[in-house]
Amino acid sequence: MLPSGSMAAALQFLQTLGALCALCGKSVSLVAKPMFNLSNRRALVTGGAGGIGQAVGAALARQGAAVALLDVDQTRVEAAAAALAENGATALALQADVSDGAAVAAAVQHMVAAWGGVDVLVNAAAVLSRAWFRELSVAEWERVLAINLSSVFHTCQAVLNHMVEQRHGRIINIASVAAKRGGGLLGSAAYATSKAGVIGLTKALAREFAPHGITANAICPGPIDTPLIATMSAEQRGRIFAMLPIQRLGSPAEVAAAVVYLASDEAAFVTGDVLDVDGGLTMD
C-alpha cells in the first residue's frame, strides 16, 4: 500500500502522461497488462528431469504454457511431469535419448499429435565430461558432442517445420560459460567445444529463421546449484566461489527466469543473443 501522498503523486503522474499522449495523438492504456504471458504456448524442454530443466518446466508452466519434458531417464521425467500436473499445469513426459535423431523425431511427433504444435524449444539436456585433453578418448569426445551438440541439431530439425508453418517459434539453447572460458573448472575440452558449437548453431538458426518469426538465443549459465555441480569436490567449489563477483552459486530458478523472458512475446526483437546468467563470471 502506497502512503496517500505517494498515491496522489502517482495518479497525477499518470494523468499528466495521459494528457501528453492525447496532445501528441497517441493513446496509451494505463491498465497493467501481465508480462511474459505464455498461455496458449506449447513448450518442449529437453533434460526436463534435470536440475535446470525441471526449474525451466515449472517456470514456463507458471506463465501458462503447456510443458512437455523430455529426458533419457524415464522414471525421473515422469515424476517431474506428474509434479507439474499436480500443480495444475498441462504436462507431458517424453522419454528419448537426445543424441538419437529418430527417437527425438518420434517424441516431437507424439507431442505434436497431442497438442497440435510446438512453440518453444528449450535444449537443456547435456552431460559434463571432465577428461583432460590428452586423456580424452575418441569415444568420449563423440559421446559428449552427440549428447550436447548434435542433440540441438536433432531437436531443431524436428520442431522447425512446425514453427515455420505457425510463423512463430522460440528456440532457447542452454550453453555454458565453459564455451567462453575454455572449459577449465567447469568442464573439459569436449564439454567446452560442445557448448561453443551450441552458440554457433544458435546464431546460424537465428539468422536463417528470423524471417519466419522464429527467434533463437542461447543462455550461458555460470555455476548453478544442481546435481551436476554437486559432483565437484569441496576444493573445486571453493575455487569457483572465489572467481564469482556474486559470491554464490546461481539457482536453477534464476536460469529459468531468463528462459521465460526469451520465450515471451516481449523478447520478439531479441535473437542470436547469448545471455550470461553467471554472477558476473564472464563480464568484459
Ligand SMILES: NC(=O)c1ccc[n+]([C@@H]2O[C@H](COP(=O)([O-])OP(=O)(O)OC[C@H]3O[C@@H](n4cnc5c(N)ncnc54)[C@H](O)[C@@H]3O)[C@@H](O)[C@H]2O)c1
Ligand atoms: N549446473 C550448472 O552449473 C551448469 C552450468 C552451465 C551450463 N549448464 C547446462 O545447463 C543444462 C542443464 O544442466 P543441469 O545442471 O540441470 O544438469 P543435470 O545433470 O541436472 O540435468 C541434465 C539432464 O539431461 C538429461 N540427459 C543427459 N543425457 C541425456 C540424453 N542423452 N538424452 C536425454 N536427456 C539426457 C539427464 O538425465 C538430466 O536429467 C545443461 O545443458 C548444462 O550443460 C549447467
